[in-house]
Amino acid sequence: MSATAAAKREIIRQFFEDIWTDQDMDLADEVLDPEFSFVLPFVTLENREAFKQLVLHNHVAWQDLTYTLLDSVADDDEKGAAYWRSKGTHVNTWNGIEATGNQMSIEGITFFKFSNGKLSLALVQNDFTTLLHQLGVSELPKRR
């Protein structure tokens, strides 16, 4: 049986505030399916353990890394979505980019699927080019 829309929105809130921001890995084990897939346009993490490693890894690269849930929706079936903002300070190498000390603030939209009341899929779109600009990556074309 699928979870109610309200229950799904609560899991979405926990995903950003408790797991991404507060690194609560026990909660990750509770609300993420073991086969949870985390999909960015350029990379796919195939399971829950890989995602947990990403969260921990990003907290090393980014000091005071936070994800703020700005809005969420969920239906009574198996889908949800969230609009969010992430902030942090770049204090260690990330994606091959050495620490810049720069602050980042980006927004994104994640489309979720649930299976048996647990999160099974996150399809992420974020302001990745904005983030690269904030880190001073120079290969990108200048913004108008």
Next chain:
Amino acid sequence: MSLTPQENNDLAIKFFETAWNTGEIMEDLIDPQAVDHSSVGGKEKQEVGPGSFKKIIGMFRAAMPDIKLDVQDEIFVEDKVVHRWVMTGTDTGGVMGMPPSNKNLTFSGTTIVRFKDGKIVERWANVDELGLLQQLGVAPPPPNEN
């Protein structure tokens, strides 16, 4: 009068397919005070009314006159509609101020709109801009998350 979530979704599909695939902006479906929160191309945030839609759609259709929107998944609940989509087109006009590449481009994104009384009053969108730039050969290769 408020519409059902299904009716909102039907309007959203009609509005976005018409806009992207033909260039026509159905202004009767946008509130004059509609807020566009999207930041595609680093644009200024929170522009009001249909002008913002016209600008972004005009920009992409000038770059890719054969651009086509394919809505791949949707959520509609209460006053919100979410679409996960893919766009394809041929870059004959030049994307984001760059010279035309004549390449076939494909990029994905997610859009959320909020409806009130049968009109769009807010829009949020996020687009795989990096993937688009990579296809044009002007961005670093895909990052490795490890």
